[in-house]
Amino acid sequence: MQERYNAATIEEKWQNRWDADETFKVTEDPAREKFYLLEMFPYPSGRIHMGHVRNYSIGDVVARFKRLQGFNVLHPMGWDAFGMPAENAAINHGIHPAKWTFENIASMKIQLKKMGLSYDWDRELATCDPAYYRWEQLVFLRMLEKGLAYKKSSSVNWCPSCQTVLANEQVEDGCCWRCDSEVVAKELEQWFFRITNYAQELLDETYNLPGWPEPVLIMQRNWIGRSIGCEIDFPIDGREQSIRVFTTRQDTLFGATFMSLAPEHPLALELTTADQRPLVEAFIAKVKKQDKLKRTSDDQEKEGVFTGSYCLNPVTGSKMPIFLANFVLMEYGTGAVMAVPTHDQRDFEFARKYRLPQVVVIQPEGETLDPETMEAAWTGPGIMVNSAESNGLANEEAKEKIAESLTQRGIGQKTVNYRLRDWGVSRQRYWGTPIPVIYCDHCGMVPVPEKDLPVVLPTDVAFTGEGGSPLAQSEAFVKTPCPVCGKVARRETDTFDTFVESSWYFARYACPKHDGGPLDANAVNYWLPVDQYIGGVEHAVMHLLYARFFTKVLRDLGLMKVGEPFTNLLTQGMVCMETRSCPEHGWLYPEEVVDGRCSRCQAETVLGRNEKMSKSKKNVIDPDHLITRYGADTARLFSLFAAPPEKDLEWNEQGVEGCFRFIGRVWRLIYENLGLIQGVDLPTTAEGPARDLRRVTHRTIKKVTEDIDGRFHFNTAIAAVMELVNAISAFEGKAEAPAVLREALETTVRLLTPFVPHVAEELWSCLGHGEGIESQGWPKWDENALIEDEISIVVQVNGKVRGKVTVPADAAEDTIRQAALSEANVARFIAELTVRKVILVPGRLVNIVVS
Structure with missing residues (x-):
């Protein structure tokens, strides 16, 4: 074991090991209880940001924890790959949206792997892949048959900048949710999904989702109206x-x-x-x-x-x-x-x-x-x-x-x-799923036959940014024979709203390579619903509502059994950081500020308030820089320790340094004591100071388990492990009780595994274990070890805390009362008064009522 902690070497080693061993690959196993953990998949913008680091770290803790508990854990990752940014890049930079998208996917995948996330990459999917949207087109045809999809002329929300229609949910304060341009009304022929057919069921089921945050449910109820x-x-x-x-x-x-x-x-x-x-x-x-x-x-x-x-x-x-x-x-x-x-x-x-x-x-x-x-x-x-x-x-x-x-x-x-209105799904853009419909002057509107799916986006289109979708200008795409009469007809040139793809991706993860239909019934009925979903509250009345609707449609089409997609939902807070601006150069990136001054003009900068990290205000931290300097484990630990998941996280450089030092401290603690504990059996009992350390060890196991499991109190769980590390450092009986020391050190490593998996795996190996740390499962606490020799009792006088007393854990009530009345500060407050009553709450407090 090396004396110093080297994050880069350790993390590369274990990431390569996990890849080679396919550690996180899973299959259906009816003999095991499943747990489906999912974070909302990212748009492939090219780089991950601190919001990604936080969101995916939260999910990875839960996935690893459940795996250690013995669950068959599905934890997939993919790409919400259609959308206007790719098309805008094509217009502005002359690069095809497909090339731009897949290059970004490759880049972001490398970044995510550097974080050590426990994804089953064998299930990776991209919504712009014809192998994915082929089945979406088929579902649309089934919806068309059942009257759940239809086309009509309608006054729609039109974004002049994006040159496309927006759903009501995509208009924020009268502006486009993506580009902030002012939205105007426009009359157009549009495709709609009859989400209103499910309005009552969508509403009723909001009262059957106890694992969802109530504010999200209230927003959906109000939106359904x-x-x-x-x-x-x-x-x-x-x-x-x-x-x-x-x-x-x-x-x-x-x-x-x-x-x-x-x-x-x-x-x-x-x-x-x-x-x-x-x-x-x-x-x-x-x-x-x-x-x-x-x-x-x-x-x-x-x-x-x-x-x-x-x-x-x-x-x-x-x-x-x-x-x-x-x-x-x-x-x-x-x-x-x-x-x-x-x-x-x-x-x-x-x-x-x-x-x-x-x-x-x-x-x-x-x-x-x-x-x-x-x-x-x-x-x-x-x-x-x-x-x-x-x-x-x-x-x-x-x-x-x-x-x-x-x-x-x-x-x-x-x-x-x-209040809910049908979902308008037509978009007048190129980079989206083609709507599989043909228009014939003789036969009218004709669905594309199933055997002709997928209708694939052409690659030879011109991107000018003018005149709406370039698909409409592509004669090779538009002109096609009518499936009914064979005469020249024209294809639909609108594409689907990208929220259609994200409304069912979680089901396709169960069977991403299935080629016999949209879903493999055995796989999807084993894995779904998602047991824990993690993502932003901003999706309350868009993605989350659409996903619920689409799940009910898939159920009614006979493709799956469940009617609700997500059993539990965690909406994580934002990552925030103070802003800095220069009177001359405007917003500044953190690296552009040196000793409070602009690095370009040396002017004193203005410190702004903490706001959500955004490129527009340049208050961003590059995760790659963070991982290169401190390691992925430190980045993960800070994002989990700095704030509860549902609260906003305020960036703090000192906090990052502190997390890095803590990992180094754990490393040194094991390095310094390795010789003492090698070959020593684990204890079953202990006495004296060793018993105190063993009590802290098992109390920490209990605390961390309860904090992670369903509560997501990761910050307090990590704090508990830090207290255990303090207790180990202060333990003076190391040489006399190496078994208790070994148990405490190994427990520390095992409890840290979901949070800092690379260093945990390395330390476990250094401790002499041939098998990986996951093979050990999650540690269990010993109730006998938790029994206290002495307990601390709070003493109140007329309901106000006036002191504390320490008594034997098995002390009789009279002994506790006498100790409380004799406590020096308490005695001062009851002097010359009459004690009317002494109320004892066993194990907790004594309240002395006086007058």
Whole structure:
């Protein structure tokens, strides 16, 4: 054993050993309990960042821990390889997206292997591989057969910069989630998946996922947005048409005095009279530029425009002016809102602004509301007035009566509404899965026959960045014979949203080489669901919701049994670092700052706040630099020790140094004591100081096991091992009790294995073990070794801590009480007072009640 710890040599040795031995390769084994551990797979950008280091280190700890516990662990890795960055690189640098992508994959794979992650690389997949998306295309054809996929003209979110459509979930504050460009509305023919068919099941199952963080479940419930109410038809004055609204407040129907339509509503321009058209068109153009979330916020100014048309209140017959309003969205209900200004605050503000009529239909108990003097809408409960046969009823009771009346009269019906809208999956880009559909002038839309799959992306296309997808300009791709009549037809040139690929990759990992269909039933039913999934909370209503939907589709297509993809979900925090900026040169990388000054102009830099590491603000640390300087084990240990996984991690150079020193300390401790413990059997009992060390050893095993298993308290687990190392260093009976020393040292190494696997393997070998450390399994604690000789008892006086006493572990209650009353500081607080009661909590505290 070398005297000094050399991370580079050790890590290269064990990474090569693991590769050669295929240590982490697994197969289905019904005789063993499986554990499927998965981190969200990365986009192959070319380099890993500290977020990757943290995320994958967290996952690797759990995978190695479960493997040591005897589970058959599946821990795969692959690449979310389609997407716009590759296409943008092709446009900007003249490199084909495939070449750019696969070069990046090769580079990132090397980096990930340097981290010593326990992946089964035999299952590696890339979503841009035709062998992968071939089966995605087949699933799409099955969905098309069942009506779960369809095409329609729709107003969509269009990113002018990316030249593609975005799903609602991909629009953040009115901007593209990827490039931050302002999103505009555009009418296009688009492909959709009927995720709304599963809205209720998706909602119901959020209450059956105890292993998911509640904030994520709440976000999904809010996004699905179930509400119970009525659909009501309002006849348009002078036309045969009606405007259908959805409302949860049918009790206020008699108070509806005007109609508010979303500016995107298909009737918006149709109902606009000639004299109002210039105003309406200008208003629509203005609203299209506004962020949809801000439009609905309480503090947003309520604005609208009169269309010139009227509809009729179906229960009062009164004429209601039809307005377009900025706070009404097509995504909610039907895109039309019956406006009741006395009982809805937005309608109240709108009515006051445009001097529209107001009618009170609910009076709060003990009050009489007057629409002329009301300062705000009344949205609470009350008694019905001005509502025909419902007068005198409590408004909640009136809801049911009015709903029944609407149904009987054929002008409305009770219904359930969802905020969730069908998933738009068309993208007008090249680097994505081709949608396997052909358009024939004679036969119409024709699915590509299964035998002709995959429809492969052509490689000979020009990337100009103009005019949408280059696929549309590729005659060799577009022109194809119709599968039905054989005449010249044209292929669909839209590709799938990349979230389609990531909605089922976790299932394909179970059988990545299966060539008989999308999934091998035996493999997928053995491995799924994923037992522990790890990734960012930012995917709550995109990837995580889509994956749940797609899993249910695969189940209903008979391809798998499970209906939920992920049993447990851990959403890790971000990696943050302070920013530095120069008055002249702007943001600076850490290496551009020397002694607080800009290395280019020597100006004093400005220290900013801790923020998520990002290239834009240059507050990033290169993991390669970190691994080269300190080793992968140090990088892993710091990312796991600095903060609990679910919290943000603040970068700290001193913390990294401290983790490196700790590993070196463990190394030296074994080096210095190796001669003492070689050939010594492990102990079964111990006495005196040796018993104390053995107690610390087994207490640490228990602590670390409980902290890792399901709780993910890696920081406190590592802290416990550090305390054990302190106890070993302070142990003065090394020569007299080498067996206890050996047990403590070997336990330290075994407990560190999931966190720092390279050095743990090397130290285990140095300790004289021929087989790898994983062959030993996870250590178990001895309950007998945990028994304390003495215990420390907290002493309170009237509930406030005033001292501590140490007593024998088996001390009688009277002995403990007497010790507590005699403790010097306690005695000072109870002097000249009467002790009314002494309350004893065994093994924990004594509370003395005095007056």
